[in-house]
Amino acid sequence: MRFSIVKRLTAAITSATFLSLFTSLNVSANATFALETEPEFGVLSGFKGSELCTVAANTQSYIKHHPDDVKAVHDGSAVIGNDMSLARVNETLAFLCETYRSDVRAGRQSRLHNSEFVKANFEFIRWLPDKKNADRIASSSTNKVKTRLLNDIPAQQLFVTKYYAKLLDGSSVQSGRYDQALYQLPDDEQGLSKRAAEAKKAELTRYQFTRQQVIEGALLKGKLAKPLVWVSEEALHDVLLQGTGVLQVDGKTRYFNVHRNNGIAYDYHIGKREQARYWYFAEVPSILGYGQDLPDKIAIKPQVSLAGNVKQLGLGKLMLLSYHTERNGLPPKHEARLAVLADEGGAFDDNLFQLDLLAGNYRGWQDYYAANKHLPDYADVWILLKKQ
The missing domain is CATH 2.40.240.50 (Barwin-like endoglucanases)
Structure with a gap:
């Protein structure tokens, strides 16, 4: 996976104030997952509803046809808690596609890009990183850039790397x-x-x-x-x-x-x-x-597919990532995107501080960087569940 240029986002509120916004709390392996009642995130952009639905449907199909895959086909409740269940994960993925297809039939803009619709229809489980493990790895890494990026993970944001074909x-x-x-x-x-x-x-x-x-x-x-x-x-x-x-x-x-x-x-x-x-x-x-x-692998799409720790989190989690972008010297914009956990990698073993976004197809660092330099290295992350 690739590491982009650091644009560290400074936390604006204290941990005590931050945690007071939550109604429940689950802590596992030093990562925190908590139900947040008033999430604040950026303008939903940077992804296509059609491709998000495609990845959601492909992932849901894998979950349905491979119940024996105990590594990845589970609800992740042991780590995430917060009323997480495989049934709710499936309902969430199905609802996502139902919404997209309904909007296409009605000839209207996708409600998956409407912040108020997303807030009204999903529960938000905030994910705070396992800083202790990230710091441990950083202390023994021989890669100076990697060490710096891991040490700089904010207490309230995840490390979001990008990978590409x-x-x-x-x-x-x-x-x-x-x-x-x-x-x-x-x-x-x-x-x-x-x-x-x-x-x-x-x-x-x-x-x-x-x-x-x-x-x-x-x-x-x-x-x-x-x-x-x-x-x-x-x-x-x-x-x-x-x-x-x-x-x-x-x-x-x-x-x-x-x-x-x-x-x-x-x-x-x-x-x-x-x-x-x-x-x-x-x-x-x-x-x-x-x-x-x-033959069983999930077909995925750029900008809407995440790699992560499926062993602990379970496949198919719909996530919202929120961050500030910088383009051509203009003031930073507060943006967000929806994506599905549909991939993994060796770097995610015992790793609850990082996600990896499939960015696209690139020849190398220069064209990858030119297309993605506006994206920061850290983001606020929520796991979304359809409201019951």
Whole structure:
């Protein structure tokens, strides 16, 4: 995931005053979730109601068809509390799409961009970050920028990073410029379900090599896995970090998504090149989010999809993010957006201080930054539930 330039927002009220606005309180792992009766947020903008509905519907479908996914298909009440239930999460997602479709049929502007409608129809559960864990990670990180960003998380706002599908050039054949492959699952794992592969992990090629060993040619030398496409080494590190690559190959646009990894955990304390974690890929029709295995993954859209700690929060939480934006030297604007928790990442293990917004498709830092520099690094965040 990417870290944007810091524009720290200063808290305007004390914690004591802030908490007095709430009617109930749940604290877990040093993160706080509280029902807020009078939320204040910016003008709803920066997202399309159609794409928000698409992600909501796709996520709801996953929840319906995968009740056995105990990692992600649960209500998150153990952490969030505040009368959270899976039934209410489903009702919220369904109501969101019903509202959007009703507005389309009536030929009117989407009420999902109307602050008064949102306040009248949803309960707001304010999420305050787990600062203790963020500070702990910051104290041991070797990345100075990451340390600063984590230390600067305000007591009343979440750290909101942005991720994107990496736009890359590639080749169907290996060359001097394109010397690293995106590999499909090794040959000895073809046809195995994720569960079956897990049972045989001690025997499988996938678990035998670190990222560095693969880059040095371990798979190629033994012809252990099929290259899907060839990219540069820098591009490989980027797509391993972002999770999805949008490649121009021989004049065609092709999508590649991470499939299964080598079982080594993501290390939040080190940079992308030092990570030992390595992902094998599969070619897919679009950008994908969470799923137990590739055929099940949720199709997601930019600007309305969030990655986060689905293990603790549960999939499908509708969230409202509020922040101040700065454009071209103009006075800051108070803006907000709705988005759905539909993705995850290794950086979110035991992480209740951060969310990651899917920003779009970009070639690299410069065009990503040009399009998103107005967005700050921290935001007020609420989990929304349809009022009963």
